[in-house]
Amino acid sequence: MDRTGTVHDSIKLSFNVGDIAVTREGLILLLDWANNSVKSVSKDGEFxxxxxxxxxxxxxxxxxxxxFVVVFADTKQVIEYDDKGEEKRVFDKSLFKRPWFVAENKVNKHLYVCDKSHYSQQTSPGRVLALDAHGELQYTxxxxxxxEFVPxxxxxxxxxxxxxxxxxxxxxxxxxxxxxxxxYVLCREHGVVDPYxxxxxxxxxxxxxxxxxxQVMVFKYSMSTMG
Structure with a gap:
């Protein structure tokens, strides 16, 4: 889909997707919650x-x-895998309560983990942990x-x-x-409600x-114009 909302391609799925990521080679990685698995989808639609x-x-x-990195809330695990799905590293689980989401900063290579205080991802207050490339906590x-902050x-x-x-x-x-x-760069005044x-x-x-x-909303934010 482009910024005008035009759909250029689609893939039919037989399972609910928990999260999605794209590799540098263009493979789509999907979390299959029902089957406790990570699946890849090639450009040809091969799973x-x-x-x-x-x-x-x-x-x-x-x-x-x-x-790629996957987080498991129930076991407090944050695990790095290679492109074949082989486990490479397990981060220190004592850092986390219920890790839910994860992202990498492409500039300084910090790993950000959204850590919740209890089970509900949409109502549970939480925090964001920043880890360096060695897995050491840099800040919270x-x-x-x-x-309540619900990241x-x-x-x-x-x-x-x-x-x-x-x-x-x-x-x-x-x-x-x-x-x-x-x-704050975007808020309710800009039409943002329940940003997920x-x-x-x-x-x-x-x-x-x-x-x-x-909805999927597209913005071009500027620090000089948005407060």
Whole structure:
């Protein structure tokens, strides 16, 4: 789908998708919650199971080194796999309560983990943990006020700034690459309601998926014009 909403291609699925990521080779990785697995889809529509587990995977992201990371909330696990689905590294599980989503900063290679305090992903307050390439905790971000911070989706832009959806407050937090809060770049006044997931594309456009209206919204944010 392009920014005008025109659908250029589609793939029929026989399972519900929990999360999605794209490798540097163009393979689509899908989380199959019902079967506790990670599946790849080639450009020709060929499916292949890469990972199976005892519990369902919650979030996935592809790394710049060609590997991918999957998070498992029930077992507090964050695991890195190679492109064939072989386990390469297990991050220190003592860092996490219920890890739900994961993203990589392509500039400084930090790994961001959305960590929830209890089971419900859409109502549970949480925090975002930033880990370096060695898995060491660099900082924790827990929002900007005493009200509950409900992070969901995370991504970075071309400068290394980090965008985080705040589901309950209907806004997007913008941090610099070192975790310092800069501003809110999108909020309810811009039509953003229940922001669930987001990504910044190669042209600098921010795509936001909303849970309430079940929409995909596309924005071009500017720090000089949006507060």
């Amino acid at each position: 292949k199971t890469l990972v199976t587990s005892e519990t369902y995977p919650c979030g996935i992201c592809c790394l710049t080194n060609g590997n 971000y827990s929002g900007q006020s005493s009200s 969901m989706g995370m991504c970075s832009d071309s400068t290394g700034n980090v965008l985080i959806t705040d589901y309950k407050k209907h806004r997007i937090h913008l941090l610099d690459k070192d975790g310092r809060f800069l501003q 997931a987001l990504v910044v594309d190669a042209h600098g456009f921010t795509w936001v998926c909303t849970g309430n209206k079940k």
